[in-house]
Amino acid sequence: MTYAIGIDIGGTNTDMGLVREDGTIIARTNIPTNAYTEFQPYVKDIMDCIAKLMKGNNVSSIEGIGIGAPNGNFYTGCVDNAPNLTIKGVLNFEEEMRKYMDVKVVLSNDANAAAYGELVYGGAKGLDNFIMFTLGTGVGSGIVLDGKLVHGSTGAAGELGHAILVPEGRQCSCGRKGCLETYTSARGIVQTFCELRKQTPNYNGKLMSVPDKDITSKMIGDAANDGDLVAQVTYARTAYYLGIAMANAVTFSAPQAIFLLGGPTKVGKPLMEPLVESFKKHLLNIYEGSCEIRMSQLNANEVAILGAAALIKMK
Amino acid sequence: MTYAIGIDIGGTNTDMGLVREDGTIIARTNIPTNAYTEFQPYVKDIMDCIAKLMKGNNVSSIEGIGIGAPNGNFYTGCVDNAPNLTIKGVLNFEEEMRKYMDVKVVLSNDANAAAYGELVYGGAKGLDNFIMFTLGTGVGSGIVLDGKLVHGSTGAAGELGHAILVPEGRQCSCGRKGCLETYTSARGIVQTFCELRKQTPNYNGKLMSVPDKDITSKMIGDAANDGDLVAQVTYARTAYYLGIAMANAVTFSAPQAIFLLGGPTKVGKPLMEPLVESFKKHLLNIYEGSCEIRMSQLNANEVAILGAAALIKMK
Numbered sequence: 001m002t003y004a005i006g007i008d009i010g011g012t013n014t015d016m017g018l019v020r021e022d023g024t025i026i027a028r029t030n031i032p033t034n035a036y037t038e039f040q041p042y043v044k045d046i047m048d049c050i051a052k053l054m055k056g057n058n059v060s061s062i063e064g065i066g067i068g069a070p071n072g073n074f075y076t077g078c079v080d081n082a083p084n085l086t087i088k089g090v091l092n093f094e095e096e097m098r099k100y101m102d103v104k105v106v107l108s109n110d111a112n113a114a115a116y117g118e119l120v121y122g123g124a125k126g127l128d129n130f131i132m133f134t135l136g137t138g139v140g141s142g143i144v145l146d147g148k149l150v151h152g153s154t155g156a157a158g159e160l161g162h163a164i165l166v167p168e169g170r171q172c173s174c175g176r177k178g179c180l181e182t183y184t185s186a187r188g189i190v191q192t193f194c195e196l197r198k199q200t201p202n203y204n205g206k207l208m209s210v211p212d213k214d215i216t217s218k219m220i221g222d223a224a225n226d227g228d229l230v231a232q233v234t235y236a237r238t239a240y241y242l243g244i245a246m247a248n249a250v251t252f253s254a255p256q257a258i259f260l261l262g263g264p265t266k267v268g269k270p271l272m273e274p275l276v277e278s279f280k281k282h283l284l285n286i287y288e289g290s291c292e293i294r295m296s297q298l299n300a301n302e303v304a305i306l307g308a309a310a311l312i313k314m315k
Numbered sequence: 316m317t318y319a320i321g322i323d324i325g326g327t328n329t330d331m332g333l334v335r336e337d338g339t340i341i342a343r344t345n346i347p348t349n350a351y352t353e354f355q356p357y358v359k360d361i362m363d364c365i366a367k368l369m370k371g372n373n374v375s376s377i378e379g380i381g382i383g384a385p386n387g388n389f390y391t392g393c394v395d396n397a398p399n400l401t402i403k404g405v406l407n408f409e410e411e412m413r414k415y416m417d418v419k420v421v422l423s424n425d426a427n428a429a430a431y432g433e434l435v436y437g438g439a440k441g442l443d444n445f446i447m448f449t450l451g452t453g454v455g456s457g458i459v460l461d462g463k464l465v466h467g468s469t470g471a472a473g474e475l476g477h478a479i480l481v482p483e484g485r486q487c488s489c490g491r492k493g494c495l496e497t498y499t500s501a502r503g504i505v506q507t508f509c510e511l512r513k514q515t516p517n518y519n520g521k522l523m524s525v526p527d528k529d530i531t532s533k534m535i536g537d538a539a540n541d542g543d544l545v546a547q548v549t550y551a552r553t554a555y556y557l558g559i560a561m562a563n564a565v566t567f568s569a570p571q572a573i574f575l576l577g578g579p580t581k582v583g584k585p586l587m588e589p590l591v592e593s594f595k596k597h598l599l600n601i602y603e604g605s606c607e608i609r610m611s612q613l614n615a616n617e618v619a620i621l622g623a624a625a626l627i628k629m630k
Contacts (some may be wrong), residue, residue: 071601128466143567145465152460152569153444154605162599163563166482167556173600241482248478252458252567254467284477284489286386290469 003062005050006309008110009033010070010086014046017305018053018062023121025302027053034086039096042087047100058213064104064312067093068113068304075155077107098108106311110304111136112158114296115142116149116314117307118259123297129255132296133160133246135262138173139181139188145253149314161229165245183241184218186264193234195222203230221267235270243278261296261303318377320365321624323425324348324384326399329361332620333368333377338436340617342368343608353412357402362415379419379627382408383428383619392422421626423464425449425619427473428610431464431629432458432622433574438612444570447611448475448561450577453488454496460568464629476500480560498556501532501579508535509550518545536582550585554581558593565602576611576618 001020008015010033017028030048036042045059054062071082077094079085094105106117115132118124124132128147134140139161143150150157162174169178170191182188194212197203205228207219228247246258265271273291279293298306316335323330325348332343344364345500351357369377392399392409408621409420423431431449433439439447443462449455455475458465465472476496477489482492485506497503511525520543522534538546561573580586587608594608613621 028554052612145460145467146463148461150460150568152567153571154569154602156601156605157567157569159566159599159601162349164559167480167559175597176597183433243481248563249567251474251478252467252472252564253465254469254472256468282479283360284474284491286471286474287469 003008003054003059004309004312005053005062005065006305006307007046007065007067007069008113008304008308009067009072009079009085011070011086015305016046016049016053017302017309018057018059019306019309021063023306025305026057026059028305029053030311037086037088039087039089039091043093043096044100047097050101053146058091062103064106065097066308066311067105067107068110068308068311069093069107070109072107072109072110072112073155073194074106074112074149077105079107093123104312106313106314109140109156109158110307111140112149112151113307113311114140114141114261114298114303115144115158115259115307117298117303118261118296119144120149120310120313121298121306122303123294124257124259127256129253130257130259131160131246131249131253131255132259133242135184135186135260135264139185141249143253144255150253160245160249163248164181165241180245184238184245184264189217189220189234189238189264190215192237196230196233196237198232205230207231211259217248217264219274221264221270224267224270232270235267236274237276238264239271240278243275243280244282246293247277247282247284250286250291251284254287257294259294259296261298265295266300316461318369319619319624319627320368320377320380321622322361322380323428323619323623324382324387324394324400325435326385326401330370330620331364332359332617332624333372333374334578334621334624336378338621340620341372341374344368351461352401352403354402354404354406358408358411359415362412365416377418378609379421380412381623381626382420382422383398383425383623383626384408385424387422387427387429389421389423389464389466390470392420392533394422419627422628423466423626424455424471424473425622426455427457427464427466428626429455429576429613430459430473430574430622432613432618432625433576433611434459434462435625435628436613436621437618438609439572439574442571444568445572445574446475446561446564446568446570447475447574447576448557449499449574450499450579452501454500456564459570460566475560475564478560478563480556495556495560499553499560499579500543504532504535504549504553504579504627505530506550508546511545511548511552515545520545532579536579536585538583539585547585550582551589553579554586555593556591558590558595559597561594561608562597562599565606566599569602570606572607572609574609574611576613580610
């Protein structure tokens, strides 16, 4: 058996896991990312954790360290000025970690890591061409083509959440307008619900008295499954946009499957039924029947670590 | 010196050229595609032409035959039910041609061939990651990633002309609505001009008395360069949409360059100035400065044959 370390760097926490090659997380630990403002002590503490994870489980050597991080760049091994990290600047993880251990270090952004995790440990095993959409606070994506993660010329390929879906559409946090993310992220779903509710003066569903600022996509999903019509229309509209984005992605790389991951995708029928319909309706006829929508097969609280660990399998 | 044959199959004509490895077309000939309804005699006549081209130029062997064709499928070596060909069905060129000559046969669609021609013989030499948009009656595209043409799982990847740019937008000939092609093809440009002219009651430009059905994108381009304001707004609007489509393509594969080919791109300033502006405005900030817009360096009447011939260089 071989082992790898997967690290998921988030703005709040840094999660680390010791992963066996069959995709089992043997042990995990974490440190608070936002407790650090300097890079060296942060990496030192990570390496201490890794040493403890290995020693505590009688693992004497690892295949490598995979890192999923916001703005993580595969080519440089660096995190480039991630806006949501308290440690600023260009962070060269590969270089810094090798001061402690002679080990392969591979870094990419979290959505790419999730896609690669699906390929190595999840439902995409054996697939050469697929795309992963991750729906959360934002919308991320990872693209696998001919068995390889697409990094492009800069290392920053696969940002389909920021493809413009509606010219001059909703304001996006990236500064532009109409990005897919503004319609299909958790935040976008809440916005759609609040807009629709406002347009429905006789709305008297369960969420009637919850103020806009307290609504979550999970609450809307639950309401939709309980028969709330406005919540159902919200998810149908979300699905309409996501179906177009998926059909557009197919015109690029003709994948065998598109995988979905993330909280808002857990709602089930209120999202999936209209999504399949929108995808079919908007798919160019030459691709008919060649690409299916699938749910990620990875456990929600394991995908980030497994995806990161999977990165070291990259050729 | 080695040689290749490039074949460009159109609905009307089949153009063939003998191409030297430096990208010079030594000799060319053609037969009328639409004079054939049967596949065997069509291929026989093509192979006769090839034999004559070789003999007439003292070329005893060729590296291969590359074919650019509508619905041409790289994986199968077949043209699959191309709607604009008089010869119907699934046409297996590779199999049929090998009855005459023991030679490598590679087939792809015309936009893919153009992109690969740019890589082998044109302005994309040495580039690993780029995208080609071809503007003509329709809008085609070819995507090169890590030095390879992207074919996807079915062989039909790279149809960015049919990515939906405006949900519920203009009716497309593919049966769906809002495809890029409906805004930026020659036909789309004419439609934009006619719509704008109608909305401008005091329009008194040169094209004032030309009926809608006789307007061409070339006439609009000439008028724009002559100072016709409605024609200039037409190209500015075309550029606006194309710039968004290009920025969206960058979120997929982070190319180093996007190339433009085809009649409507020849208009110059009225297209290019607003195109660069729209592209910059709609490009996600992480890609800033990483991708430039370039014109194809291949001669308009040679690109189809050169692109087809280039296909045999594919690994």
